[in-house]
Amino acid sequence: MSKHDTPIDTHPADVHRRRLLQRAAAGLTGAALGGALGPLGPFASVAAHAQSASNRLRIGYQKYGNFVVLKARGTLEKRLASQGVTVQWLEFPAGPQLLEGLNAGAVDVGTVGETPPIFAQAGGVDFVYIGSEPSAPQGEAIVVPHDSPIRSVAQLRGKKVALNKGSNVHFLLVQALQKAGLAYTDIQPVYLTPADARAAFVRGSVDAWVIWDPYLATIERQGNARTLAYGDGLVRNTQYYVAARKFAAAQPQVLHTLLKEVNGIDGWAHDNIPEVAALLSPLVGLDTATLEVALKRTGYGVQPITDATLAYQQQIADTFSALKLIPGKLTVADARWKTG
Secondary structure (H helix, E strand, O other), rough: OOOOOOOOOOHHHHHHHHHHHHHHHHHHHHHHHOOOOOOHHHHHHHHHHOOOOEEEEEEEEOOOHHHHHHHHHHHHHHHHHHHOOEEEEEEEHHHHHHHHHHHOOOOOOEEEEOOOOHHHHHOOEEEEEEEOOOOHHEEEEEEEEEOOOOHHHHHHOOOOOEEEEHHHHHHHHHHHHHHHOOOHHHHHEEOOOOOHHHHHHHHHOOEEEEEEOHHHHHHOOOOOOEEEEEEEEEEEEOOEEEEEEHHHHHHHHHHHHHHHHHHHHHHHHHHHHHHHHHHHHHOOOOOOHHHHHHHHHOOOEOOOOOHHHHHHHHHHHHHHHHHHOOOOOOOOOEEEEOOO
């Protein structure tokens, strides 16, 4: 969530963790461009300590979504206790940073959008896709200030567009520009985290913002934004479950248990959106009405990784490779989970 929307943690451990994540985020951006992630950096001591704990599942999550609901309900801990496994939750500001944590050995499994895994794989992160959620194309969009003279994507030529580099909305922007007859080089991309992008958007430092829920629902409901294009007809906006390859090979049963529990939470959430909104509200610092808007645009239910899934991801990889935003060609199927 944006720092404008959530309470600020003041506990020393929380402050220290936030600083580590911020440093890791900076490391990922440079590494993705260079073709390989750098050393473990701030995660080194965490990784070294955690590698000896084979009876622990470390889950990377973002401050919104089904993992937050799963964490709040505590059902996974009960299920895994019978396998002698404890659960540790690690919060990340976005998918790219979460995958950096996985690369550093500090995370075993996490959930991210469709584009972060492409940048991560290109950067040498050794992970596998273990499942996905149904597509949710209305959960992300390109927005402009409500009083902006820009009325179409085509009018973004020469304009400053804010986005989180390597996030799911990066592919949405590329696709929307192409449909409007523009090249990526026709705009001025401004790479910012959601919190910084929101600040820039509000003060008018950028002309447009490409963003996902619940940030999207927040800016829409506050009346500060007008939507130029949702993901419909452009992208799927799929959420993926990813795991460190070594962990997936060593602990497949733990992952199967996790996915089964997530699927159960998804089924409950789909049928109880007001209750989910009420559960999430104090955790993410947003009102229930805003959360209900975002939750109604979310996909529910864990799905297996299929050939069609990988083909779609390959399309994203080829797109970014052609734009030279990732180094060289990428074979997405190399990150497929082989469960035996």
